Amino acid sequence: MNASPPAAKKPRTRIQKKNRKTILDAALDVFSQNGFRGSTLDQIARAAGLSKPNLLYYFPSKEAIHVELLSCLMDTWLDPLRALDPAGEPKREILSYVRRKLGMSRDYPRESRLFANEILQGAPRIRKAIRGELKDLVDEKAEVIRGWSARGAIARVNPHHLIFSIWALTQHYADFDVQVRLILEDRESDPFPEAERYLETLFDKLLTP
Amino acid sequence: MNASPPAAKKPRTRIQKKNRKTILDAALDVFSQNGFRGSTLDQIARAAGLSKPNLLYYFPSKEAIHVELLSCLMDTWLDPLRALDPAGEPKREILSYVRRKLGMSRDYPRESRLFANEILQGAPRIRKAIRGELKDLVDEKAEVIRGWSARGAIARVNPHHLIFSIWALTQHYADFDVQVRLILEDRESDPFPEAERYLETLFDKLLTP
DNA sequence: AAGGAGTTTTACCAATTGGTCAGAAAGACG
DNA sequence: CGTCTTTCTGACCAATTGGTAAAACTCCTT
Numbered sequence: 001m002n003a004s005p006p007a008a009k010k011p012r013t014r015i016q017k018k019n020r021k022t023i024l025d026a027a028l029d030v031f032s033q034n035g036f037r038g039s040t041l042d043q044i045a046r047a048a049g050l051s052k053p054n055l056l057y058y059f060p061s062k063e064a065i066h067v068e069l070l071s072c073l074m075d076t077w078l079d080p081l082r083a084l085d086p087a088g089e090p091k092r093e094i095l096s097y098v099r100r101k102l103g104m105s106r107d108y109p110r111e112s113r114l115f116a117n118e119i120l121q122g123a124p125r126i127r128k129a130i131r132g133e134l135k136d137l138v139d140e141k142a143e144v145i146r147g148w149s150a151r152g153a154i155a156r157v158n159p160h161h162l163i164f165s166i167w168a169l170t171q172h173y174a175d176f177d178v179q180v181r182l183i184l185e186d187r188e189s190d191p192f193p194e195a196e197r198y199l200e201t202l203f204d205k206l207l208t209p
Numbered sequence: 210m211n212a213s214p215p216a217a218k219k220p221r222t223r224i225q226k227k228n229r230k231t232i233l234d235a236a237l238d239v240f241s242q243n244g245f246r247g248s249t250l251d252q253i254a255r256a257a258g259l260s261k262p263n264l265l266y267y268f269p270s271k272e273a274i275h276v277e278l279l280s281c282l283m284d285t286w287l288d289p290l291r292a293l294d295p296a297g298e299p300k301r302e303i304l305s306y307v308r309r310k311l312g313m314s315r316d317y318p319r320e321s322r323l324f325a326n327e328i329l330q331g332a333p334r335i336r337k338a339i340r341g342e343l344k345d346l347v348d349e350k351a352e353v354i355r356g357w358s359a360r361g362a363i364a365r366v367n368p369h370h371l372i373f374s375i376w377a378l379t380q381h382y383a384d385f386d387v388q389v390r391l392i393l394e395d396r397e398s399d400p401f402p403e404a405e406r407y408l409e410t411l412f413d414k415l416l417t418p
Numbered sequence: 419a420a421g422g423a424g425t426t427t428t429a430c431c432a433a434t435t436g437g438t439c440a441g442a443a444a445g446a447c448g
Numbered sequence: 449c450g451t452c453t454t455t456c457t458g459a460c461c462a463a464t465t466g467g468t469a470a471a472a473c474t475c476c477t478t
Contacts (some may be wrong), residue, residue, distance in 0.1 A: 004430060015445090015455070033330060038246030038300060053438080054456055062436065113329055116384070120322055120329070121242060123378055123387050130391045138392055155414075161407040168385075172377035175325070178332045182339045183347055184369060198370040205364075205414045250466060262468080263426055271466065304469095375433070 020058050023048050024072075027065045032113040035121065036066050049189060067125060070118060073111050074129050081163075091207050092147040098166055098199055105174035107194050112174035120189050138163055154207040162206075169199055222410035229267050232257050233281075236274045242320040243277050244330065265315050279327060282320050283338050289313060289370075293350050299357040300416050307375055307408055321383035346374055359387060362415040371415075378408055 014059055026048035030039045045052045059065045080100035083094055105112055111140050118126055142159035149156050173180060173195050180191050235257035239248045247253045249269055254261045289309035292300055314321055327335055351368035358365050382389060382404050389400050397403055 002378055004250075013454075019291050019455090035247050035326075035330070037246045037248075038244050038330070040434080042434085050435085051457060053458085056437065057455070099334050116325070117244075119385050119388050120325055121244070123245070123391075125218070127387075127391065130388055131394070134388075135381075135392045135394075157410070158403060160396070161404060164381060164385075164389060164404075165270070165411065168381035169374055171375060172381075176328050178336075179339055179343075180373060182332075182336065183344050185344075186371070195368055195370060195373075198367050198374070201366070201375065202415050204409075205326045205417075206411050208414075224425070228425090249464080260427060261466085262428085265467065266425070349462085 014189065016058065019048075019054075020051070021167065023050065023055055023058055023065065024069060028110050028114060032110040032117065035117040036063075036069055061099070068072055069114060070126050071129070073115060074126065074133065074209045076108070076111065077104075078134065078137055081137060081141055084144065086147075090145075090153040094145070094154070094162075094207060095168075095200060095203055096100060098170065098203055099196065101166055101170040102192070102199060104172065105170050105172075108140075109177060111173040112171050115173075116171065116175045152209055155209045157206065166203075169202070216234065217247075225267065226233060228257075228259070229265075232259065232264055232267055232274065233278060237278055238320050240275060240278065241319040241326065244326040245272075245334075246330075249311070278323060278336050280338075282324060283335065284315070285320065286313075286324065287343065287346055288352055290346060293353065293357075295353045299354075301363040301372075302374075303354070303363070303416060304409060304412055307379065307412055308405065310375055310379040311382065311401070311405055311408060312378050318383040318386060321380050325380065325384045361418055365417045366415065375412075378411075 024042070027039075029047055030043045033039075039062075041052050041055060044062075044065070045055050046076075048055065055065075057067070060156060077165045080097055083100065084097050118124075123130060138160065144157035145154075145157075145162060148154045149159065173191060184191055214257075232253065236248075236253045238256050239252045242248075243252075248271075250261050251262060253271075253274070254264050257264065264274075268277070269367060289306055292309065293306050347369065351372060354363075354366075354368035354371060357363050358368065381401060393400055
């Protein structure tokens with residue numbers, strides 16, 4: 001009797017699980033390239049190999065797909081920072097964070113661009129998560145870094161801006177990938193190895209007291 | 210007799226000059242916030258205080274407005290790097306460039322976001338300018354930096370990635386402004402002064418041999 | 419004041435958009 | 449096999465989109 005969509009909740013059947021995944025993957029492709037308003041359900045449907053009404057059988061609306069993507073993303077996105085260990089060796093911890101974050105740009109560029117698009121447009125759909133989860137985590141880890149800084153384990157730096165700089169430098173290689181590759185066209189076919197070396201020396205020098 | 214639009218060329222009358230400027234400014238607002246496909250002529254018209262057909266009297270199409278904005282932008286955008294003086298004191302030159310570029314993020318955030326949006330979407334409309342003008346200028350200045358590096362005036366760094374890092378770090382404060390402000394909400398009402406201090410020490414340490 | 423160029427508006431269009439609905443097809447299961 | 453649920457489709461819709469046509473208005477020049 002109840003043939004209505006699963007209301008974007010727990011998928012029950014195998015088919016639902018598979019198709020929801022297909023849709024989200026296709027949507028990630030499309031949204032990350034065109035932004036929310038620039039993407040159409042038809043594009044997503046085509047990319048997913050499904051019909052448009054079929055998309056809307058699995059998700060109640062275009063926005064619901066986008067929201068689902070963003071909320072899944074936020075967790076993955078924070079993982080590298082979460083792993084920063086207050087008990088570890090300070091400089092090594094931060095350098096590992098940089099390496100992990102650069103790895104995310106290399107391996108999940110679509111996610112990075114989706115996030116960038118959302119922020120660029122004023123973060124209408126994830127303001128809350130930024131002021132909440134993200135800010136809390138950042139404040140917590142900034143405090144850890146401040147401690148390291150204060151006891152002389154690393155140089156004195158503004159912890160919040162240190163974190164911003166790690167984000168900026170690593171995400172740049174995902175979000176501005178096209179530009180980077182166009183400029184390096186005749187030098188490096190894959191910018192990431194050189195980027196890793198460069199960022200390592202940069203943060204090493206910055207953090208050495 | 211000829212009442213057709215001025216074909217996006219030199220404005221002749223005062224009214225044309227004024228209205229074209231108004232339109233471009235409104236379009237910059239809208240495009241920088243929503244991207245090309247996410248923006249509508251109605252939004253731009255409303256922001257400019259004109260009717261939609263009136264917009265299309267001054268510009269032949271939505272795309273023409275966007276292209277005009279981008280080509281105007283490219284020049285302004287390259288100015289800070291152009292000003293990097295091969296004859297100047299190396300470290301001071303680079304630090305000045307960083308300061309100029311950060312100033313652009315502070316004073317022209319809309320332009321920065323317009324550019325970011327375009328790159329994020331694969332740079333369909335400025336590929337040529339990137340491979341041409343931009344790449345040429347970057348290669349030229351990278352060579353200058355390489356020279357400084359080689360003769361020991363600054364530390365050994367990959368010049369291209371140095372330039373990328375300056376872009377990434379400075380543009381971050383324009384493109385991700387919302388995020389930065391949300392996270393610093395209870396600390397800094399204006400992130401830029403602290404950002405300038407932070408970036409100065411970062412590049413100072415990086416470039417000191 | 420008249421004429422014509424330059425400017426603006428009203429009314430409109432075809433295409434695309436997100437979304438709905440009734441029913442057809444496909445499984446699942448006894 | 450038959451029945452019930454889940455999955456999918458074609459036809460459709462109202463709203464929005466970029467863009468046009470032509471008439472109307474404004475303003476400068478003579």
